[in-house]
Amino acid sequence: SVSVRNVSKDYVLGRTIVRALHDVSLEVERSEFISIAGPSGSGKSTLLNLVSAIDSPTTGEVFIDDIPLKSLDDNGLSDLRANKIGFIFQTFNLIPVLSAFENVEFPLLFKRQGSVSKGRVKDVLARVGLHDFMHHRPDELSGGQRQRVAVARALVTDPLIVLADEPTANLDHETGQAVIDLMLEINRSAGTTFIFSTHDPSVMSHARRVVRLVDGRIVAP
Amino acid sequence: SVSVRNVSKDYVLGRTIVRALHDVSLEVERSEFISIAGPSGSGKSTLLNLVSAIDSPTTGEVFIDDIPLKSLDDNGLSDLRANKIGFIFQTFNLIPVLSAFENVEFPLLFKRQGSVSKGRVKDVLARVGLHDFMHHRPDELSGGQRQRVAVARALVTDPLIVLADEPTANLDHETGQAVIDLMLEINRSAGTTFIFSTHDPSVMSHARRVVRLVDGRIVAP
Numbered sequence: 001s002v003s004v005r006n007v008s009k010d011y012v013l014g015r016t017i018v019r020a021l022h023d024v025s026l027e028v029e030r031s032e033f034i035s036i037a038g039p040s041g042s043g044k045s046t047l048l049n050l051v052s053a054i055d056s057p058t059t060g061e062v063f064i065d066d067i068p069l070k071s072l073d074d075n076g077l078s079d080l081r082a083n084k085i086g087f088i089f090q091t092f093n094l095i096p097v098l099s100a101f102e103n104v105e106f107p108l109l110f111k112r113q114g115s116v117s118k119g120r121v122k123d124v125l126a127r128v129g130l131h132d133f134m135h136h137r138p139d140e141l142s143g144g145q146r147q148r149v150a151v152a153r154a155l156v157t158d159p160l161i162v163l164a165d166e167p168t169a170n171l172d173h174e175t176g177q178a179v180i181d182l183m184l185e186i187n188r189s190a191g192t193t194f195i196f197s198t199h200d201p202s203v204m205s206h207a208r209r210v211v212r213l214v215d216g217r218i219v220a221p
Numbered sequence: 222s223v224s225v226r227n228v229s230k231d232y233v234l235g236r237t238i239v240r241a242l243h244d245v246s247l248e249v250e251r252s253e254f255i256s257i258a259g260p261s262g263s264g265k266s267t268l269l270n271l272v273s274a275i276d277s278p279t280t281g282e283v284f285i286d287d288i289p290l291k292s293l294d295d296n297g298l299s300d301l302r303a304n305k306i307g308f309i310f311q312t313f314n315l316i317p318v319l320s321a322f323e324n325v326e327f328p329l330l331f332k333r334q335g336s337v338s339k340g341r342v343k344d345v346l347a348r349v350g351l352h353d354f355m356h357h358r359p360d361e362l363s364g365g366q367r368q369r370v371a372v373a374r375a376l377v378t379d380p381l382i383v384l385a386d387e388p389t390a391n392l393d394h395e396t397g398q399a400v401i402d403l404m405l406e407i408n409r410s411a412g413t414t415f416i417f418s419t420h421d422p423s424v425m426s427h428a429r430r431v432v433r434l435v436d437g438r439i440v441a442p
């Protein structure tokens with residue numbers, strides 16, 4: 001489903017080069033539920049960005065369902081992001097002028113099948129405990145409520161692969177558990193592949209596999 | 222040091238009123254190290270915003286060192302924020318065009334004593350593990366690195382009171398522990414008062430007192 005082969009990612013900063021990922025290789029099968037763990041700054045967000053084609057590697061390649069991301073043009077990449085991948089950003093990236101409901105509805109407007117189900121939007125929001133807050137805009141929501149809108153938005157299109165960057169960082173234990181339970185249920189019923197980074201050991205405990213990053217390298221599988 | 226008396230906070234949303242805090246009272250002595258805990262949406266950020274005068278209560282009053290915040294004009298409030306209070310935002314609020322170093326240096330430019338110590342800025346950044354990243358701008362930093370810049374910025378002015386809104390949410394256990402250790406050390410050596418909200422039980426375990434919020438109310442001290 002997802003294949004990362006000898007990927008390195010360098011950032012240029014003035015006259016220095018910051019190597020965020022070094023020769024990273026990873027195979028993720030369809031329907032896996034895997035966690036990426038590692039200290040702050042170890043490269044987790046960078047890796048998720050490369051897998052979702054938000055960014056491209058300096059060297060090495062990423063394949064999704066055997067298609068090399070390098071071979072996709074802008075249309076191909078937009079299509080991939082609209083129809084195959086759901087992404088939960090570490091900084092949420094909600095649209096400030098839209099309500100929670102409208103933010104979650106938004107990706108449905110871009111899916112190939114085109115029909116937007118208001119019921120589905122309400123349902124996903126209710127599953128993350130936000131039924132009573134669906135008309136609030138992001139600046140009228142708490143940090144953890146914004147995070148849950150970002151979660152709902154990534155799940156509403158029923159994507160093949162969900163990439164979640166620290167999806168419970170701003171949540172108390174119980175609320176975070178509800179989010180993970182929802183993801184596990186979708187993984188089991190729809191076969192959706194989940195790749196998520198987290199610092200929380202109790203969230204990690206639900207993953208069938210934990211991939212560890214230290215200083216941009218994968219250590220002991 | 223900090224006195225919250227019968228404070229309520231209402232937000233108006235269209236035709237509804239959202240009561241974020243209901244009749245909250247709290248006394249915090251000089252040099253306390255206290256944690257505010259509670260589920261997502263329970264009112265933690267709202268309470269911290271009222272204590273720091275970023276926002277004002279709908280009813281009730283907040284006092285800092287016996288001065289009612291209501292009695293301060295804009296100059297008095299700016300002076301309070303520049304000289305007495307350090308605030309670590311849940312969403313960091315770093316200045317995008319400045320480097321980590323410049324972001325941390327920034328509050329020193331507004332303090333009454335006026336002398337900016339480059340050494341002090343470097344020292345605080347090193348204490349949160351960011352010595353090698355001080356020239357990165359926020360968009361060149363990981364989520365947890367940005368969080369640590371926000372921490373360093375709040376501590377650099379040696380304020381009397383530090384208000385920290387989930388200061389370790391984006392940090393792995395070890396890095397988060399280093400941040401809490403730094404705060405404990407400052408609390409012991411300088412007598413700085415710390416009031417922080419957190420979802421992390423291990424962070425909470427360092428607090429001498431835990432105040433619990435549920436649905437905007439304080440429950441069982």
Ligand SMILES: Nc1ncnc2c1ncn2[C@@H]1O[C@H](COP(=O)(O)OP(=O)(O)OP(=O)(O)O)[C@@H](O)[C@H]1O
Binds near residue numbers: 264
């Ligand atoms: N401008 C606003 N308009 C309407 N409701 C608001 C507004 N700002 C906050 N709220 C509501 O007030 C409640 C308390 O918000 P607050 O940010 O204090 O929660 P919190 O305890 O910090 O949560 P979290 O742990 O998720 O950060 C939430 O239910 C939120 O939806």
Ligand SMILES: Nc1ncnc2c1ncn2[C@@H]1O[C@H](COP(=O)(O)OP(=O)(O)OP(=O)(O)O)[C@@H](O)[C@H]1O
Binds near residue numbers: 018039364365
């Ligand atoms: N544009 C950039 N320029 C220079 N360095 C960068 C840039 N973006 C990221 N980095 C560096 O790359 C490294 C990896 O960043 P990344 O965001 O992937 O870490 P992370 O594991 O997600 O950390 P966290 O747990 O704190 O979110 C960090 O040390 C960061 O400073």
Ligand SMILES: [Mg+2]
Binds near residue numbers: 046
């Ligand atoms: Mg990250």
Ligand SMILES: [Mg+2]
Binds near residue numbers: 144265266267
């Ligand atoms: Mg909050």
